[in-house]
Amino acid sequence: MGQRRRRGLARRRARSRDSRGRGPRETERLRSVDHPGSRRRCCGKRRNPGRHDRAGQVGVPAAYARPHRRDRSVHQHRRRDRERHPREGVRRRLRRTVQLDVRRATGQNTIEVIEGVKQKLAGxxxxLPRAATVTITKDxxxxxxxSIASLEEHLLGGSLLAAVVVMFFIRNIRAMVIAALAIPASIVATFxxxxxxxxxLNSMTLLxxxxxxxxxxxxxxxxLENIFRYIEEKHCTPFEAAIEGTREVTLAVMATTLSLVVIFLPVAFMTGYTRRFIYPFGWTMAFAVMVSMLVSFTLTPMLSSRFLKLSDAAADQHTKDSRFFAWMDRFYSRSLKWSLAHPAPILATAFVIFLLMFPLNQMVGRSFLPTEDMGEWTIxxxxxxxxxxxxxxxxxMGLVKELEGIEGVAQLQPTITDRPTHIHVLCWAQPIDQRKVSQDWMVKQMRDRLKAHPSWKPSITVRNPLGGGEGGGGGGGFGYPINATLLGPDLSRLFDYSLQLVAKAQRLPSLVDPKVSLNMANPEVRVDVDRRRAADLGVRMSTIGxxxxxAVAGDDEISTYREGSEQYPVKIRVLESQRRDIDAIGKLTVPSAKGPVRIDNIARLERGLGPxxxxxFNRQFSVGMNADLAPGHALDEGSNDVxxxxxxxxxPPDITFRLTGQTKILDETxxxxxxxxxxxSVFVYIVLAAQFESFVxxxxxxxxxxxxxxxxxxxxWxxxxxxxxxxxxxxxxLLGIVKKNAILQVDYTNVLRRRGVPLHDAIIEACRTRLRPDHGRHSGRPGADRPGPWDWRCTAIGHCGHHHRRPVAVPAPHAGAGPGRVRKDRRARATGARRPRQGMAGQGLGGHVGTVAARRRVAEQVEARESALHVTRLPSLHRDPFDRMLVAQAIVHGLAILTPDPLITQYPIRVIW
Structure with a gap:
């Protein structure tokens, strides 16, 4: 782009023809050619040289049209050896520049192509001459x-934050290291x-x-938490805890993993424009989740059995005895009991929150992609x-000098490509870590200064982070967010309606820089051909064109000439003074069946303006209106306004419109x-129904x-x-991860129900048992997502808000699924008449206490004021006399009671005499 090619130019009078009526194209093709001569047996072919070897020979008579009559074309041409007439230009730092654009082939890696080009440029x-330099302007x-460096930093920072959160909840360095090792193991296997x-490794896969x-x-x-709980509360050996703890949560982990995989696989098979971005993202997420399940079933139990120690869980102090966990468990237990006792307000509140989704959806704007500070835009x-x-x-160049003083701007490069009146100014900002202002601020400053040139119809487009798209225009990811196209059979009417549309769009607060894609002010000479007269003379329309x-454009190559080892084209064009004269253009002749005919004899020439x-589009004329979005306005808002x-x-009925570009992609996506x-959602239900063997x-x-x-x-919002x-x-x-804790709660509730625990007690026990791993997982996830893009961080913040609502929202419908059982259990606890099923009486954290030996052991420890830790494993029983009194009364009177202190046990004590 911007290069200057050499050519031979023959300027010709408008009335000139050779002696046989041939035009310049026919004459020069006959003259500048090497004709083969006769064939000789010993020396091969004989050649008669006739090709021009310099520009001055163009138009010199080389043959005779008639006997004793020379061709006068030498007097009809002005020959010049000059550069090709420039139609494009590139300047950099006020110097003329030749720009070379390199684009990768389909399916090739961008980094490999760029590194290969850099190696070639070094050679x-x-x-090159000393005065010529090669500079890479766009890379x-x-x-x-x-992006890769930033995402690597986010990956490391997220992993460390997640490990710190695990350390906070489990309070064991070995457990923290074991949990943190699952991250690199899963990620490397995903690679x-x-x-x-x-x-x-692109933006989507790294995200x-x-x-x-x-x-x-x-x-x-x-x-890991379940294994640690077995070691801490049941005093199992690490090897036994690894086996039993993993076995207890196997079904729940498989259900959570598979339900998450079936969410991302349909996304990977999306169709449309976004498929090339979503496809690798969906498969990458599915790979990582499946590998994480494999790691949790193999690497985590193995490391736990080897590195966790029984001494990590001391008998006199548990990790749940801290003041924070005591407050959290006490608050959660009260909230949980209240929600089970009053399910109607909980369900009503959940329904109201669900209804809020519809007004919030109207309040939040929609766009295809967020604007990222890539430091590149185009004027x-x-x-x-x-x-x-x-x-x-x-x-x-005057505009470049005016805009170079804006803070943060590193380079401005004006480019003229498709037509002389359309100018692109490519803008690059300084690296983001070397400037104090944002890209939006610099673009706003340029828009304010461009208001001083309204006749230039300025507009600015910011580079799209995922590259160009339909209706993008400009290549390389530069395009207008709003593209409205009017379609119809009459071009002039379309242009009038498009001007009305632009006039109204300029008053819309959501749009800036609206402009029409069609320019009807291009000076032109209209040639109105008399078709009947042309047909009588045998002149075709294509011949006139x-x-x-x-003769006027001078674009066609009529011949070539050779200079040394190089061959240059020869083009012909009428004199510039005659090109501006309609009468001179009308004197040009065209061949016909009856000889040369002047154009003004079969056509009428007049000046005018045109496109x-x-x-x-679809065999109809189309006129587009392009616009950019104003700061603070979303794409759907601008589209709806248009x-x-x-x-x-x-x-009218014969004129239609369509929105293309990012608007069309947004609707499709x-x-x-x-x-x-x-x-x-359907696949998740199928997976959960198969895992739990239940439809409810x-x-x-x-x-x-x-x-x-x-x-x-x-x-x-x-x-x-x-x-x-x-x-x-x-x-x-978020839809995939919020149900994880619900799966763990329901799964452990089923485990307790199989052990004979009533539904009400099983729900409370399951929720309290899964409280610590739930908080550990969901507190670590925002920490892992926090260093990512801001749109991901917003989702992480919303996940935190929903996380504090879900622990009381899930038990209410679960308890409501069996209201008869809950009411029956509640009446039994109130009267004390309910007897446990055979073999399930008095099941506590330490096992069955319904036998005579177990009851005698409890009574002896209570009378001796000793800790009942070895039987009930209640770490605070020996510290609270009121708790010992309740246990003693339960032993004497055979009552089923609930302990007032939630720290005593993980679920209600049931002691039956």
Whole structure:
């Protein structure tokens, strides 16, 4: 781009033809050619040289048209050896520049292509003249390397934060190290599967891996906490605890993992434009989750059996005896009991939260992608029609000098490519760590200064982080967010309606820089051909068009000439003074069946204004309106405003409109995501129904799914973010992880029910037992997600809000699933008449205490004021006389009671005489 090619130019009088009526194209093709002569047996072929070897020979007579009559074309041409007429220009730092654009082939790696080009440029620099230098102005690998470095930092920081949270809840260094090792083990194994699928480390796969840090540690925390609980509360050996603890949560971990995998697989098979981004993300997440389950069932139990010690869980002090855990357990126990006693307010509150999803969805704006500070944007200028290339270059350089003083701007490069009146100014900002201002601030400053040049119709487009798309325009990811296209059979009417649309769009607060894609102010000469007269003379329309293009435009190559080892094209063009004269153009002749005919004899020439280019769609004329979004406004808001504005135009039936570009992609992505969420919900229900062998319990677990969406939407609205592709994937991930604790609670409730514990007591015991791993997992996940992109962080914040609502929202519908049993258990506890089933009486944390020997041992320890730790494993029983009194009364009177102190046991003590 911007290069100057050499050519031979023959300027010709408009009336000139050779002696036989041939035009310049036919004459020069006959003259500048080497004809083969006769064939000789010993020396091969004989050649008659006739090709021009310099520009001055063009037009010199080389043959005779008639006997004794020379061709006078030498007097009809002005020959010059000059550069090709420039139609594009690139300048850098006020110097003329030749720009070379290198694009990778489909399927090739961007980094490999860029590094290969850099190696070749190092060799090219050595053979260039000293005055010529090669500079790389645009390098996409810089942003890729910066993104990878940032995501690597987030990966390491998230892993450390997750490990610190585990240390806070379990308070054991060995357990923390074991849980932290699950992260690199799962991630490294995921890399192997990604290599098998031929995935690269790009933005989507690295985001998937970074987000998976908070998920792959979940299964390891659940298994590790259960093993540690067996060692701490049941005083099992680490080897036995690893076996029994893992076996107890196997079903729950498998259910949580498989239900999460079936959410991401439908996303991986989405169709449309976003499939090339979502496909590797979905598979990466599915790989990481499946590997994390394998690690939690193999590596975590093995390390726990080897490195955890029985001395880590002292008999006189547990990790749950701290003041924080005591307050948390006491508060949660009271909230849980109140919610089970009053399920109606809980369910009503959950229903109200669910209904809030609809107004919040209207309040949160939607966009395809968030605006990221990539430090690259483009200024588009349309100078008045008729401006030459030199005039456009001067205007561009003046603008560059005006904008170079803005803080944070590193480089401005004006470029003129497709037509002389359209200017692109490529802008690069300084690295983000070397400037104090944001990209949005610099763009706003440029918009304010461009208001001084309204005749240039300026507009600015910011680079898209995922590259270009439909309707993007400009290549390389630069495009307008709003693209509205009017379609119809009449171009002039379309242009009038588009001007009305732009006039109304300029008053919309959600749009900036609206402009029409069609320019009807291009000066032109209209040639109105008399078709009947042309047909009588045997002149074709294509013949007239070719003659005008050859003589006026000077684009066609009529011959070549050789100079040394190089061959240069020869092009012909009428004199510049005659090109501006309509009468001179009309004197050009075209061949016909009856001889040469002047154009003005079969056509009428007149000056006018017309479009520089015509656009069609579905065999109809199309005129587009492009606009950018104002700061603080979402894509759906701007699109809806454009739809309402077009509706106010009252378009006739033969004129239609369509929204393309990012708006079309947004609508398509929204439909595909809704379908993926629906399929994922069905698959989750199927997996849970197969795991729990129940049709009701999966519904109980899935009741938490709609409650998570309002919290995520509220967080996006409160932080001023939009619901875009990143945040939508975060919400989808939120749907997958919020049900994990519900699965653990329901699974452990089923375990206790199989041991004979009533439903009410089993629900309380399961919720309190799974409280610590639940808080450990969900507190570690925001820590792991916090260093990621802001849209992911908003989802993590919303997840925290929903996490504190879910522990009391799940037990209420679970208890309501068996109201008869709950009421029966409640009456039995009130009267003390309910007898336990055979073999299940008095089951506590230490085992059955219903036998005579067990009752005598409890009575002896109570009378001796000794700790009942060896039987009931209650760490605080010997410290509270009121607790000993309750146990003694239970032994004497045979009552089933609940202990007032939740720290005494993990679930209610049931002592039967």
């Amino acid at each position: 090219v620099q050595k053979i 996409d690998s810089r942003f890729i390397y910066a 192997t599967l990604m290599r098998a699928m031929d995935f690269t 998937g891996i970074t987000l998976a840090v908070g998920i792959v540690i979940d299964d390891a925390i659940v298994v 588009h200028l349309d100078v008045p029609e008729g401006t030459s290339l030199e005039g456009s270059s001067q205007a561009a 070719n003659a005008l293009r050859l 520089s280019a015509l656009q069609r 739809r309402r504005t077009i509706a106010e135009l009252n378009l 929204t439909r595909n995501l809704m379908m993926a969420i629906g399929l994922a 319990q999966p519904i109980i677990i899935m009741t938490v799914l709609p409650l998570s969406i309002p919290f995520a939407l509220f967080t996006l 409160a932080t001023g973010r939009t619901l875009n592709l990143w945040s939508a994937l975060g919400v989808l991930l």
